[in-house]
Amino acid sequence: MDATPVALLLSAFFLLLLLKLLPVLRGERRIKMVVLEELCNGCGNCVVACPVNALRGGVGGGKGESGEGMVMRIGEGVAVEVDMNRCERVRNPDAEKPCRACIDACPMDAINFTCQP
């Protein structure tokens, strides 16, 4: 009896399982924006400075009230993240010079980025 089909099927199944696990095995890093709420004064400079936010209108007043298509907005007096998947820094973390527009714009040094393990 030729066992090749069974062998192929079994190892293909195992390989598929491995592929599913690949992100875990490669240890991909999740990048997260951390806003120190104690420091943040809700000025909205980050919302205006963010190049991704600027692509959409509606950041008038610097608060980004709708939050649609934005990385962060001001809510309840502090900056909150809306959709980090849009963030240039998250999308391109290994760039030669990762985007740091919001960090530089913050007068209170309240914005940080961390790699969540």
Next chain:
Amino acid sequence: MTLFSRMELLVNRAFTSRYNPFMHLGQIAIFLLLLTAISGIYVLPFYSINAQNAYISVNNITEDRIAGIMRSIHRYSADALIIVLILHGIRTLITRRLLQSRWLVWVSGVLLFGAVLIEGLTGYWMVWDQRAQLVALGITEFLDELPVFPKPLAMSVAGEESLTSLLFFAVVFTHLALPLFSSVLLLLHFSRLSGVRLLPPERVAVLLLAVLLTLSLLKPAISAPPATPYDIPVKVPVDWYYMLPLPLMQSHPRLSWLLLIAITAFLLAVPRLLQKEWLSARIRRETCTGCELCYADCPYGAISMLKDGEKKVASVSGSRCAGCGICVGSCSFNAVEFGDTELELLRKEVKSLAERDKTLVVICRHCLGGKAADRLMQSNVKVLSLRCIGMLHPLAVADALDAGVNKLVIAGCKHGDCRYRFGNLWTEDRLSGRRAPVLKHPEAGRVRLCWLMPGEEKKLISALEEGKCDREKPAPHLILMLLLLFTLPLSYFSTSPAYSLMQADKAMLLFTMSHPGERLVPCREPTVEELRAGNLTPCPRERSPVEVVLAIDGRTVLRKSYQPSGLWRDGPSYAYERIEVEPGEHTLEVRIRDSAEGEFRYRLVERVRFERSRVVILKFEKGRFHLGDG
């Protein structure tokens, strides 16, 4: 400088630190494990699980084109795994990556290594060729040295009945099930790390796979001749990566048990023996702002965020702290206390060291410690030696720049080589603005980073003079040479030199016995009352040992008394003896006495022809002798 770090330096010159296999040994081991798993799963459906057909089915695997390659990969990746694991262990030991909370990683690693060895030995057993016979004899005789199995396991490996299917099944089961069980150990191995990368860099993986594939095509894994219980395995090609202990196991089983226990105990105790003080970080609750930066930076996942009333507060689990101090470098609020240091003290030290128009060097104690620091001190350079370069907070760097130092060089281990995993990475990211807390200083560009390996102190000094560290370039000819240096022993020792259980020009007599001795106290028939009470043997059940005297040509070669088996000493006595005999015709005389006093009740005298490299089996069972040969 140790031989090992010299070797590592050479390898690094060839591969550069990014692809240096020495810095990815654990990941390479995982990759090899996955390769063995895939190839093993592929050949599994071809295999028939019994001693009669195993050899033929394995031969079919070899003849099948894909499965044959898979078998070879299965073998060579298993062999490479041993090399890689030993290097992994040595490296962990000499760089002391097993202290504090990391003892668990070491202990689980030692146990995993044992599991890999068992996997290899049972794997070779499954083929049931002459090599398997050697392994089987080795293991069973080794296990029989322990008073666990009443009937010697070796009896079912050697001799007429060849191999009971149950034992064979147990072996196959072990080979298939052990990986599942040891994956728990593997999880434990990673459990105290955060942000683990389990796979090596792609190029390393591809190179390794290419090496293994080439080896599989050039020198496919083949079986030894089929197992024959009536032949002495002579000049069998054995895999020394797994069978190195076999000769000692077969010649001195008791000594090897002692060695095995001693070595295992020593290895398990190593972290405890090396541990001097347990340094662990502590968080000041009052000052902690709950910013999560230390939580994100800790390479060992030792920090967790707790709720403290309204705010969140970081907390260090002491048993998981590896004592690196990286959290000192991530907390801008001086909330981390680490031994006798903290951010404020570190900043004070930097301020006192930094002088206008002088050079300040911050070095990692592990890779550039000791001599390098002394030599630098003499050359009128201020040196700050840290436990981990990750302790250096950007605020301290800014302090040094504020003081107006001429040059500020930060030197630590190469990427991937940090003693505490991420110290150098985090520092580089913090200073270049990729990671919080970032360095905010107009003169931030003046800081020079220099990542070096132990033994590269000279480079640091030249870096000080020229103001920059040199770039690494891969050296293809060195890579080729190192690959050959890895591949040749891998291929050679997987089959050579050949091993013989006994000298080729000798013959062997294998004597096995299973015979109950007489009761020490003759028993009467139980009375009806006793039978009713369920007492079938109303007298002591202990049996007498069985004494065997075996003589060849009138010369006694074996005189031994075999104790009855069982806790109550009421079972049969078992014997299993291998006796080396000169080839030729001999008179064989065996006398067996199965009562305490009294005469030798069983006796056999016979002329027997012993032929070179063949086994004559003498069995004594149910009061009868069976003499058989091929």
